[in-house]
Amino acid sequence: MKTKRATAKDVAELVGCSVSAVSLVVSGRTEGRINNDLRDRIEAAVQELDYRPNQSARTLATRSPSNIAFVCPDIRNPFFGEVFHGLSASVAAQYRVQLRVPSSGLDFGIDVVRDAQSENIAGLILAAPSSGVMELFRSTCPTVLLEAPDQTLGLPCVDLNLESAAKGLAQHLLAMGHRRVGYLSYQPKKGTFVVRRHHLEVAMQEGGAHLLDAIASAGELTIEEGEARFFESWKHWKENGVTAVVAADDILAYGAIRAAKKAGLHIPGQLSVAGFNDIPFSALIAPPLTSVDFRAYELGQAAGAAMINTINGRATNLTVVETELHLRASTGAATPLKGPKRRASGTSSAPAV
Amino acid sequence: MKTKRATAKDVAELVGCSVSAVSLVVSGRTEGRINNDLRDRIEAAVQELDYRPNQSARTLATRSPSNIAFVCPDIRNPFFGEVFHGLSASVAAQYRVQLRVPSSGLDFGIDVVRDAQSENIAGLILAAPSSGVMELFRSTCPTVLLEAPDQTLGLPCVDLNLESAAKGLAQHLLAMGHRRVGYLSYQPKKGTFVVRRHHLEVAMQEGGAHLLDAIASAGELTIEEGEARFFESWKHWKENGVTAVVAADDILAYGAIRAAKKAGLHIPGQLSVAGFNDIPFSALIAPPLTSVDFRAYELGQAAGAAMINTINGRATNLTVVETELHLRASTGAATPLKGPKRRASGTSSAPAV
CATH class of the missing domain: 1.10.260.40 (lambda repressor-like DNA-binding domains)
Structure with missing residues (x-):
């Protein structure tokens, strides 16, 4: 046919x-x-x-390029779809946005970037590029980096205020009495993940608390990976008095919650769980997840504005998008797992009928 | 710069x-x-x-095209990301998959399809194309349609067994005593949405029950749209004795659940809710959603296999991917909202302390 x-x-x-x-x-x-x-x-x-x-x-x-190429990682994470919508809307009057994702594999390599560059494009946006990609990257057209806080190429960047995001989350956990916090990280070397962990660790340490890394980092941002890495690390965390777990992304946090429930842990009674990103599903899961809202749509809009400025020769070095901490039922007061279980005074100790 | x-x-x-x-x-x-x-x-x-x-x-x-273009609607729905992964994996040995999505707007028009066709591609896959797109479509290279059960162009198709999916869901609701079921539909005219509603209605009617459409259909597959359309329709549904709501897609069902909770309804005690698609988050929300698993990854693999057959001149007319009903806590026995609330015998009528 x-x-x-x-x-x-x-x-x-x-x-x-x-x-x-x-x-x-x-x-x-x-x-x-x-x-x-x-x-x-x-x-x-x-x-x-x-x-x-x-x-x-x-x-x-x-020779009249009207496409902006938006190169992004794994689109199973609904975050990038939302960024794409904000970006498309903000440049719609002048440009179409061409989405470029790795055909196989989960993150884009330099080949995907070079493919995009080899087309006649008006501009290029790289979302959460890995350090490996940035080492090989050479700009050939107006370029904007999104979520690349470790980059030093002098290219225009749009970033999240991860310091305030991580600080807010740390202060919440400290106020709830958490002093040993497990951290479920994402393995690929990307500035945005390095930075969010770094700021969380610094803020926890300032409050006299410690971050304990998972035994292995997640290779993919999937529920299954979050669950597997939690199970692997839980014994180690438990022995070290961990009362809360923070995941590098909400989807890993969903996996941690699923694993913790399977392990018979009550959330947040015995373990608090929090994430970064606040994708739309985080408010709906059981229990609703405490998370830092990365305002994906707004981030996409900011990337579009920076791109248009760059194309028109009015490059801005850095645009910072503010984040917002949403406190929900997945985090609560720390209750050490060892020793007798504390009870709030005035609560009957008789089992519920 | x-x-x-x-x-x-x-x-x-x-x-x-x-x-x-x-x-x-x-x-x-x-x-x-x-x-x-x-x-x-x-x-x-x-x-x-x-x-x-x-x-x-x-x-x-x-002149050696090695790209297969995969044209799909709104990628904020994680379903398409999963289909893309299955597709990419299944053709990886020979082809790269180029993702094509509408730059602005939520669904692709014929312009996105023609843009894809104007490149030197080895093949084209259209995911859930609207009737409007199919009316204007002309094949210019090996083409496979995915989730396009209403199409009569004689092109190779990969479809879900929506009849068995809808029938299974209807039988479950009938067995639970539901006789008036609200239906939250998706507005754009697409074969897959027409067919899932049709089979559900037929199966409900065979069991002596009725489907009552929402006052308006959702224009986007977002939680907000599901919530708004539920609120709009609830008075009408309630007056007509509706005890369960089925949404055309899980994301709309999430909105219905959020709205029902805000309206003070207990799920499933006072209202059962179910969806189609079973995206990974449906098992995690509160309450976990009864849904029909569309096996996105497998669907993508089947599309890849059909594409390779078509390119090699061994076109298969139709591949049908089976679906699977997952029963979860969002559906339960029907309890009419009017009249005295029934109680299971043996349960104390004293309020819980």
């Missing part, structure tokens, strides 16, 4: 004219070059054969 | 050779055409200037 597509040559043969005459008509450049009669006959033939010029050829010929 | 990229002309000027010699070296076609000394000098200049051939030009020149 393969239908052969009409070419400019087919149109030229039907009309009895040159291929370049067809090309001029199709691209609307007939003025002073093609007489009206020939133009009409070519247009009729284009319609009859349903000829559509090849986009690759047309792009090369006209 | 714009870095000019080196062109083949720059390389040719540096070496003192023709542009076509550069092109031959870059594409590895030197044999018998370019002597080794010139080849080495060109290669050195390519490296020095960091010249990378333009992909559009190279694709046109070599």
Whole structure:
């Protein structure tokens, strides 16, 4: 089932004219070059054969790039879909956004970036690029980095205020009495993940508390990975008095919650769990997840604005998008697992009927 | 901040050779055409200037399409990310998958499809295309339709067994005593949504029950839309004795649950809620959602297999992927809202302390 597509040559043969005459008509450049009669006959033939010029050829010929390439990691995380929507909306008047994701694998390598660069694009946005990609990256067109707080290439950046995000979360946990906090990290080396862990650790230490890393980091941002890495680390964490777990992303936190429930732990009675990102599902899960809202749509809009400024030669070095901590039922007061279980005074100790 | 990229002309000027010699070296076609000394000098200049051939030009020149374009709607729904992963994995040995989504707006129009067709692609997959798109669609390369049960173009299709999915859900609701079921639909005219509602209605009617449509359909698959459409319809549904609500997609069901909770309804005590799709978050929300698993990854794999068969001239008309009903706590026995609340015998009527 393969239908052969009409070419400019087919149109030229039907009309009895040159291929370049067809090309001029199709691209609307007939003025002073093609007489009206020939133009009409070519247009009729284009319609009859349903000829559509090849986009690759047309792009090369006209050299008017109207696409912004948005390169992003694993789109199973609904976060990137939301960023994409904000970005698309903010540049819609002038540009279309072309989404570029790794065909196989979970994160994009330099090949995906170079593929995007090899097209005739107006601009390039890299979302949460890994350190490996940034080491090999060379800018060939207006470029904006999104969530790349470790980058020093001097490119315009749009970042989250991760310091205030992590600090807010740390202060909440400290106020709830948590002094040993397990950290479920994401393995790929990316600035945004390095920085969120760093600020959380610093803030916890300032409050006299400690971060205990999971035995292994998650290789993918999936519920299954979060669950597996929690199970692996729980014995170690428990022995060290961990009363709360923070995950590098909400989806890993969902896995931690699932694992903790399977292990018979009451959340937040015996273990508090929190995440970063606050994707829309975090308010709906059981228990609702305490998380730092990364305002994905707004982040996309900011990336669009920075891109347009960059294209127009008014580059801004850094745009910072504020985050917001949402406290929900997954975090509560620390209750050490060892020793007798504390009870709030005035509560009957008789079992509930 | 714009870095000019080196062109083949720059390389040719540096070496003192023709542009076509550069092109031959870059594409590895030197044999018998370019002597080794010139080849080495060109290669050195390519490296020095960091010249990378333009992909559009190279694709046109070599005519060896290795991309399959996957056109899909709103990627905020994690379903499509999962389908994409299954698809990419299944064709990875031979093809890369290029994701094409609407730049603005929520669903793709014919323009997105034609853009994809105008590139030099090996094949095209359309996911859940609207009736409007299919009316204007003309195949120009090997094409596979995914979730397009209403299509009659004779193109290879990969579909879900929606009849068995809807029937299973209807039988479950009937067995639980539900006779009036609200239906929260998705507005865009798409075969997959028409068919899932149709089979549910037929199966409910066979059991002597009725489907009552929401006052308005959701324009987007978002939690907010599900919530708003539920609120709008609840008075009408309540007056007509509705004891269960089915949503066309899990994300709308999440909105219905949020709205029902805000309206003070106990789920499933006073209202059962179910969805279609069973995205990974449905098992985690409160209460866990009864849903029909659409096996997104498997669906993507089946689309990849159908695509490769089609490219190789072994087109299969239709591949059907089975679905699976997952019963969870969001559905329970029907309890009419009017009249005295029934209690299970043996349960104390004293209020809980």
